[in-house]
Amino acid sequence: MSTWIERDQQVIMPTYGRLPIVIERGEGNYLFDDNGKRYLDLFTGLAVNILGHSHPELQKALRNQATQFLHISNYFYNKPAIALAEKLTAHSIKGKVFFANSGAEATEAALKLIHKWSKNQQEERRGVVVLKKSFHGRTLGALKLTRQEGVYQDFPVTDTPVYEVEPHNLEALEEIFTVHKPAAMIVEPVLGSGGIVTLEEEYLQGLSELCKKFNVLCCMDEIQTGVGRTGTFFAYQHANIEPDLILFAKGIGGGLPLGGIIVADRYANLFKPGDHGTTFGPSPLSAALGNAVIDVLMEQGQLKEGNKVAKELHHSLEKLQGKLPNVVTAVRGKGMMIGVVMNLDGKLVKEIQSDLLQEGLMVDVTQQTIIRLLPPLTLTSEEVQLFINVFEKKIERVVESNVTS
Numbered sequence: 001m002s003t004w005i006e007r008d009q010q011v012i013m014p015t016y017g018r019l020p021i022v023i024e025r026g027e028g029n030y031l032f033d034d035n036g037k038r039y040l041d042l043f044t045g046l047a048v049n050i051l052g053h054s055h056p057e058l059q060k061a062l063r064n065q066a067t068q069f070l071h072i073s074n075y076f077y078n079k080p081a082i083a084l085a086e087k088l089t090a091h092s093i094k095g096k097v098f099f100a101n102s103g104a105e106a107t108e109a110a111l112k113l114i115h116k117w118s119k120n121q122q123e124e125r126r127g128v129v130v131l132k133k134s135f136h137g138r139t140l141g142a143l144k145l146t147r148q149e150g151v152y153q154d155f156p157v158t159d160t161p162v163y164e165v166e167p168h169n170l171e172a173l174e175e176i177f178t179v180h181k182p183a184a185m186i187v188e189p190v191l192g193s194g195g196i197v198t199l200e201e202e203y204l205q206g207l208s209e210l211c212k213k214f215n216v217l218c219c220m221d222e223i224q225t226g227v228g229r230t231g232t233f234f235a236y237q238h239a240n241i242e243p244d245l246i247l248f249a250k251g252i253g254g255g256l257p258l259g260g261i262i263v264a265d266r267y268a269n270l271f272k273p274g275d276h277g278t279t280f281g282p283s284p285l286s287a288a289l290g291n292a293v294i295d296v297l298m299e300q301g302q303l304k305e306g307n308k309v310a311k312e313l314h315h316s317l318e319k320l321q322g323k324l325p326n327v328v329t330a331v332r333g334k335g336m337m338i339g340v341v342m343n344l345d346g347k348l349v350k351e352i353q354s355d356l357l358q359e360g361l362m363v364d365v366t367q368q369t370i371i372r373l374l375p376p377l378t379l380t381s382e383e384v385q386l387f388i389n390v391f392e393k394k395i396e397r398v399v400e401s402n403v404t405s
């Protein structure tokens with residue numbers, strides 16, 4: 001009998017680089033493999049399991065909804081979806097929600113809405129401004145907005161003009177707004193797969209002002225940063241701005257596929273029946289979990305609890321940087337979204353990652369040399385200390401063996 005890994009290689013398309021682990025179950029902040037080995041999950045399904053694994057409130061919501069109905073179609077009113085849209089707007093902007101099933105689908109919905117809006121303007125508006133190294137999804141519409149080497153170049157992307165700007169340069173942005181008259185700007189308040197780059201609050205405020213001044217839709221891609229990930233419900237809220245459109249996905253479904261957009265009231269009726277849709281949007285199960293996720297975070301205080309531990313984690317990582325300043329050159333990010341920038345060859349960073357895995361600690365690596373941490377908000381102080389101690393030893397081991405070899 002072949003192993004699961006061999007069977008995967010026979011029948012699953014090789015679109016993902018995988019870690020050599022077959023997961024059997026998850027509980028709290030831990031995953032267990034099929035040998036019973038336990039791992040502290042510090043990247044939570046790539047920013048999805050914000051409350052860890054098998055959270056009792058999520059299990060309860062799932063069971064309750066599963067005894068009602070699993071799917072009904074959008075011909076009917078869907079109570080969990082309505083309740084969730086009320087919560088999402090209560091925690092963001094006054095407006096309306098369109099539900100889809102993933103991040104890329106949220107971007108597609110945003111693009112179609114931007115297109116409809118731009119058609120209605122007296123002066124022609126065309127195109128979308130995005131930041132260098134941004135990530136907004138991999139479907140053909142969203143792909144062109146994803147400005148990472150090798151991601152979009154080989155595919156027949158849309159003819160919507162896309163203007164790429166450096167973050168933190170408001171003059172360059174104003175120039176593009178003036179010359180090209182784009183319809184919208186879409187940004188991640190903290191760039192995720194682009195390397196955990198936190199946008200300064202002043203920059204977000206300036207960007208928001210410029211969008212107002214030039215009649216450009218201000219869109220926040222909160223797919224990775226949303227749902228408490230950076231310490232506030234949505235990350236743009238650190239900067240006290242009011243976007244026109246918010247994209248969400250990843251954490252909101254508590255582990256089930258769910259995404260969508262929140263649109264400010266003045267644009268909320270642009271889509272007419274037939275303009276956009278999806279069979280599942282949203283699955284009642286995903287929506288039921290979404291309601292439970294928001295309740296646990298915002299009503300039961302898990303966001304506040306998580307923020308305390310996130311501070312400890314940042315503080316400990318900064319101390320580690322102080323101890324090893326030649327290797328750890330920066331600690332970036334906000335809340336439970338952290339990038340530890342390593343001044344090492346990408347191969348050595350991978351080595352640290354697999355050393356940590358051996359010790360039962362799961363971290364992600366992005367942009368080759370940045371260790372990305374996306375821990376659950378249920379992380380404990382003890383787990384922070386455990387991680388930091390092992391992390392320090394593993395960095396030292398890899399650095400030493402590289403010097404001597």
Ligand SMILES: *Cc1c(COP(=O)(O)O)cnc(C)c1O
Pocket residue numbers: 102103104105135136137138188192193221222223224225249250
């Ligand atoms: C993950 C991600 C997406 C794409 O979401 P999928 O669900 O993988 O399609 C888009 N934008 C950002 C910022 C993301 O992190």
